[in-house]
Amino acid sequence: MQWESWSAFWDMGGFAPFVWGSYGVTLLLVVGELILVVHRRRDTVRRLLRLRRASAAGAGGRRAFEEIVE
Amino acid sequence: MLYANDLACVKGDRPLFRGLSLRVAPGDLLRVAGPNGYGKTSLLRILCGLAMPESGEILWNDVPINRDRESYHRSLLYLGHAPALNDLLSPLENLRFACSSGGDKVDEDACIDALVRIGLAQQLDLPARVLSQGQRRRVGLARLFLEADRKLWILDEPFTALDVAAVADLTSTLSEHCAAGGMVVLTTHQDAPFAKAPTVLDLAEVAC
Amino acid sequence: MSRALGPFAAVLGRDLLLAWRGRADVLVTLAFFVVVVCLFPFGVGAEPNQLRAIAPGVLWVAALLSTLLSLHRLFAQDHADGTLEQLLLTPEPTVLWVVAKISAHWIATGLPLVVVAPGLALLFDVEQGALGVLVLSLALGTPILALLGAVGAALTLGLRGGGMLLALLVLPLFVPVLIFGAGAVDAYLSGVGAQAHLLLLGGGLLATLALAPLACAAALRIAVE
Amino acid sequence: MMKDMQKPERSKSIFRFAAPQMFYPLAGKLAPWFAGIAAVLAAAGMWLGFFVAPTDAVQGEVYRVIYIHVAAAWMSMFVYLVMAFWSFVGLVMNTRLSFIMSQALAPTGAMFCFVALWTGALWGKPTWGAYWVWDARLTSQLLLLFLYLGFMALTRAIEDPRRADKAGAIIALVGAVNVPIIYFSVKWWNTLHQGASVSLNKAPSMATTMLTGMLVMALAAWAYTIAVTLWRVRSLILERERHTDWVAAELNALEGKI
Numbered sequence: 001m002q003w004e005s006w007s008a009f010w011d012m013g014g015f016a017p018f019v020w021g022s023y024g025v026t027l028l029l030v031v032g033e034l035i036l037v038v039h040r041r042r043d044t045v046r047r048l049l050r051l052r053r054a055s056a057a058g059a060g061g062r063r064a065f066e067e068i069v070e
Numbered sequence: 071m072l073y074a075n076d077l078a079c080v081k082g083d084r085p086l087f088r089g090l091s092l093r094v095a096p097g098d099l100l101r102v103a104g105p106n107g108y109g110k111t112s113l114l115r116i117l118c119g120l121a122m123p124e125s126g127e128i129l130w131n132d133v134p135i136n137r138d139r140e141s142y143h144r145s146l147l148y149l150g151h152a153p154a155l156n157d158l159l160s161p162l163e164n165l166r167f168a169c170s171s172g173g174d175k176v177d178e179d180a181c182i183d184a185l186v187r188i189g190l191a192q193q194l195d196l197p198a199r200v201l202s203q204g205q206r207r208r209v210g211l212a213r214l215f216l217e218a219d220r221k222l223w224i225l226d227e228p229f230t231a232l233d234v235a236a237v238a239d240l241t242s243t244l245s246e247h248c249a250a251g252g253m254v255v256l257t258t259h260q261d262a263p264f265a266k267a268p269t270v271l272d273l274a275e276v277a278c
Numbered sequence: 279m280s281r282a283l284g285p286f287a288a289v290l291g292r293d294l295l296l297a298w299r300g301r302a303d304v305l306v307t308l309a310f311f312v313v314v315v316c317l318f319p320f321g322v323g324a325e326p327n328q329l330r331a332i333a334p335g336v337l338w339v340a341a342l343l344s345t346l347l348s349l350h351r352l353f354a355q356d357h358a359d360g361t362l363e364q365l366l367l368t369p370e371p372t373v374l375w376v377v378a379k380i381s382a383h384w385i386a387t388g389l390p391l392v393v394v395a396p397g398l399a400l401l402f403d404v405e406q407g408a409l410g411v412l413v414l415s416l417a418l419g420t421p422i423l424a425l426l427g428a429v430g431a432a433l434t435l436g437l438r439g440g441g442m443l444l445a446l447l448v449l450p451l452f453v454p455v456l457i458f459g460a461g462a463v464d465a466y467l468s469g470v471g472a473q474a475h476l477l478l479l480g481g482g483l484l485a486t487l488a489l490a491p492l493a494c495a496a497a498l499r500i501a502v503e
Numbered sequence: 504m505m506k507d508m509q510k511p512e513r514s515k516s517i518f519r520f521a522a523p524q525m526f527y528p529l530a531g532k533l534a535p536w537f538a539g540i541a542a543v544l545a546a547a548g549m550w551l552g553f554f555v556a557p558t559d560a561v562q563g564e565v566y567r568v569i570y571i572h573v574a575a576a577w578m579s580m581f582v583y584l585v586m587a588f589w590s591f592v593g594l595v596m597n598t599r600l601s602f603i604m605s606q607a608l609a610p611t612g613a614m615f616c617f618v619a620l621w622t623g624a625l626w627g628k629p630t631w632g633a634y635w636v637w638d639a640r641l642t643s644q645l646l647l648l649f650l651y652l653g654f655m656a657l658t659r660a661i662e663d664p665r666r667a668d669k670a671g672a673i674i675a676l677v678g679a680v681n682v683p684i685i686y687f688s689v690k691w692w693n694t695l696h697q698g699a700s701v702s703l704n705k706a707p708s709m710a711t712t713m714l715t716g717m718l719v720m721a722l723a724a725w726a727y728t729i730a731v732t733l734w735r736v737r738s739l740i741l742e743r744e745r746h747t748d749w750v751a752a753e754l755n756a757l758e759g760k761i
Contacts, residue, residue: 013564152360170288454688
């Protein structure tokens with residue numbers, strides 16, 4: 001075990017802001033990216049479902065499906 | 071001889087047509103019809119090799135056009151919606167550039183005659199920006215008189231913005247070209263007085 | 279052989295004629311170059327030693343920005359009026375007339391920068407001997423910028439906000455040219471001699487001349503689709 | 504509804520996964536596994552890096568930033584090369600899935616590139632005295648970030664998916680050709696940074712536990728990239744293939760859940 005106590009661990013030999021600044025931002029970005037990916041999937045599926053419902057309802061003419069503004 | 075087999079086209083991600091095949095033999099005049107937004111221009115651009123079809127292939131004299139692009143484009147003349155005219159150059163300069171950049175040797179007098187015949191005698195040396203829409207299209211059409219040795223003509227709405235006399239003159243030019251063993255594929259909304267009734271490909275009936 | 283040169287000569291001649299007729303644009307690019315260079319003393323201060331030290335970098339960055347500014351003129355007009363489509367339908371390989379267009383563009387915008395640069399360098403009291411190296415480095419460097427810029431111009435053809443996007447795309451690619459270009463003059467001034475830098479620029483020019491037109495032609499083909 | 508364009512034949516060759524319809528479920532199955540592996544490896548790496556590896560004689564504790572800094576720097580370079588590879592495959596074989604793959608990789612690569620810059624700066628402050636030092640590797644890392652941003656901006660600026668794919672592929676390849684040129688010209692321009700502490704030919708000048716910690720973190724980052732990319736590819740496939748029947752069926756299945 002490298003550290004005497006937890007407080008020494010958090011202090012990181014006086015470099016706490018630099019070390020935890022690096023790891024903190026990295027964690028933030030990773031979690032952020034995961035959330036974005038999940039968001040994007042849900043948005044895509046919702047939008048496509050809405051599109052399909054709209055086209056199924058107003059099924060007039062071959063071009064109706066394209067005219068709906070996404 | 072132009073042969074297209076099982077062409078499919080998707081614009082953006084809208085499917086326009088599928089399983090479309092056509093054949094244009096020497097002497098044929100094919101008119102592509104169909105309402106707006108059905109892919110007439112897209113089909114013409116695919117036939118010229120400007121755009122890639124989603125699937126299917128195009129053969130010129132039984133050779134796929136992307137394999138031997140050079141000989142296909144040597145015998146092709148395509149006139150699109152935009153008449154390929156630079157506003158800073160005069161009609162004469164534009165026409166000479168159009169021919170020489172296409173690799174054809176064309177001298178000055180032939181260009182002048184073509185422009186005079188198409189009705190632009192006075193506007194020879196004016197910068198193209200002062201020309202009317204109809205006049206600008208005529209400069210593009212003047213190439214038809216100069217490059218008759220190109221077998222296949224693909225024309226997108228050649229009759230728009232032309233007066234009755236010009237339409238008649240153009241129709242006779244096209245008929246002559248077909249009679250001489252040439253091929254023409256065109257789109258138009260007006261029915262022009264062709265000597266021989268053109269075969270019609272209506273995109274409205276093609277599967278999407 | 280003469281058949282293949284038809285389109286090359288036609289496009290080169292036409293573009294030079296257009297550049298001559300639209301020479302106002304060329305003068306604007308030159309004026310921009312001069313103005314940008316003259317701004318630096320106001321920002322950095324007029325102390326001669328300092329100006330002399332930053333002169334190569336300033337001249338090169340200004341040349342780079344001027345090239346960037348004029349890149350949209352390469353294909354935009356032809357794309358708009360349909361000439362680009364016709365050029366893509368010429369039997370001869372696309373690369374041929376693409377090189378012709380880029381050469382005409384460089385003659386119209388790059389070369390004037392090279393001619394004006396020594397005069398501007400005197401504003402920064404650059405030593406006489408270094409002017410030759412500056413001109414040589416710009417003469418070798420600006421064509422590379424034009425070639426790389428042409429790829430970016432072709433990729434961003436017809437896009438809204440294409441100008442900013444073009445800058446973002448090509449600036450990282452310009453960095454090595456800037457490093458060796460400005461570095462050549464510094465190396466000469468520090469007595470090390472600019473041999474290595476100029477040779478590398480020359481090599482870079484040949485490599486870019488060989489590869490960039492291919493990427494540019496491919497980008498044009500998909501832009502017109 | 505639109506008939507599917509080509510009947511997906513049940514061939515056994517590996518290439519059948521080149522069809523988006525086949526790759527979609529495969530990506531769905533693999534992604535969670537890679538995410539799990541990434542989490543486990545990251546935990547192990549952190550444990551090694553913080554609790555097992557000794558303090559550095561010269562820099563003290565701040566060197567522990569190396570575990571994430573080097574992993575991110577390697578990944579940002581590696582992901583760009585993988586993007587260039589898929590772009591090349593896409594242009595040569597004209598398979599749309601390859602373009603989708605490179606576009607799905609870009610955001611994660613850019614994220615790692617930024618992480619490398621950020622951790623490099625925070626690490627540089629105590630060791631070299633300044634947040635930003637124009638050293639060869641950090642500078643090339645910055646330019647690599649511009650290449651990423653350029654790729655993502657270009658692919659999003661073009662509406663037509665097909666042109667966006669090919670344009671992105673071209674700029675990715677042009678960028679890839681320039682990455683070594685940029686790196687060596689920047690190195691020539693400024694050789695402040697001491698030689699790479701981990702280079703393949705020279706024995707690592709660090710304790711083995713430090714090295715293992717770093718390699719474990721690199722593998723964790725690699726597994727993470729694959730997981731996130733596979734998820735993103737699935738969204739892109741749904742978007743691109745929305746006209747096909749199998750997407751319609753997929754959407755029906757999802758109707759209740761989302």
